[in-house]
């Protein structure tokens with residue numbers, strides 16, 4: 164017999180490197196949204212959201228053609244209208260595009276915004292590295308002052324601390340500017356020319372296309388060679404030198420734990436001057452957040468210099484860490500009531516009453532279907548609801564509802580018309 168081609172051998176699965184966020188993890192995600200929104204408001208950052216699809220050129224020009232993201236990791240495709248678009252791999256270039264497109268600089272100086280949402284990179288999936296992941300970002304656009312470099316670090320640390328994460332450290336470096344970086348790059352290339360035979364294949368490509376990224380390689384042999392490489396601090400121009408010193412001074416004033424890392428360069432070409440990562444001392448290879456200054460991105464995308472600084476936090480990594488350390492997701496939960504219905508008539512009436520309660524801002528849970536009273540009360544117990552409101556045949560006939568205190572077991576009957584006040588009274 165021919166095989167039924169409509170039947171699948173295996174049910175559909177998520178696409179490789181992508182994952183579902185399931186209800187069991189709701190508390191973690193909600194705590195990020197709630198704390199993130201509060202932290203953003205306290206630090207005076209306003210919400211911005213850009214589309215998930217952008218023109219491919221935005222990232223090719225913005226992030227840089229010789230970066231891993233642009234060379235290997237973009238999910239790009241041609242639309243029916245023959246445009247080449249890309250699922251955004253990061254949030255900063257789109258925000259700079261939006262800043263220029265909507266003249267946001269006229270309305271505030273500087274513009275302080277936050278965003279969150281999914282990012283897409285075609286990376287090799289492994290623990291802590293996905294093809295779709297979420298970032299929360301903060302950007303300050305329109306100011307060159309080191310004050311904002313450090314404010315970006317502070318808002319990141321305050322966010323992570325509010326989530327219950329302790330022992331954070333900033334790894335920091337500067338990548339210089341157009342004046343000083345070329346001289347440093349030349350020196351770096353000179354050094355690596357003598358090492359070409361000893362570096363990995365990827366590094367040979369980096370040597371040709373993007374020599375600063377040679378410092379970023381994680382292969383052991385390359386790391387050893389890096390130890391002898393010149394460091395940018397010896398080549399900084401006066402402006403970059405004093406900017407970096409001022410940033411470090413402010414970091415110390417704010418008692419931020421930090422460690423200068425002369426090899427930190429980061430994977431996006433748009434950075435200038437300050438770059439940093441937020442790490443946990445025992446897990447320094449897996450940063451929870453990364454950012455820096457990107458004073459030239461505005462010029463690349465819009466033709467004029469727009470100084471800016473920002474950060475993005477990797478939400479999956481943060482949640483993985485919170486889980487690993489068994490940190491309680493900090494969520495203020497609303498007390499709930501469980502609505503029990505017994506019989507068809509009660510189910511019909513119950514729907515109206517449940518809606519009335521919800522319109523009065525009361526959190527109501529239910530599990531109708533064919534469940535018995537006993538089973539529904541069992542579920543109510545599991546959900547840790549404070550009260551159960553029970554509507555059976557008798558209550559329907561008498562136009563009453565029974566309210567059961569789930570802790571004491573005490574039951575009281577109240578008229579249906581007073582259901583909202585009577586419930587609220589008992590929830591206080």
Ligand code: AMP
Nearest residue numbers: 291292293296450451452453475477480
């Ligand atoms: P980046 O945009 O590369 O500067 O990364 C900022 C942060 O996003 C990192 O510190 C990670 O926490 C997170 N991140 C970056 N790439 C991934 C990925 N492929 N999967 C999960 N998290 C990521």
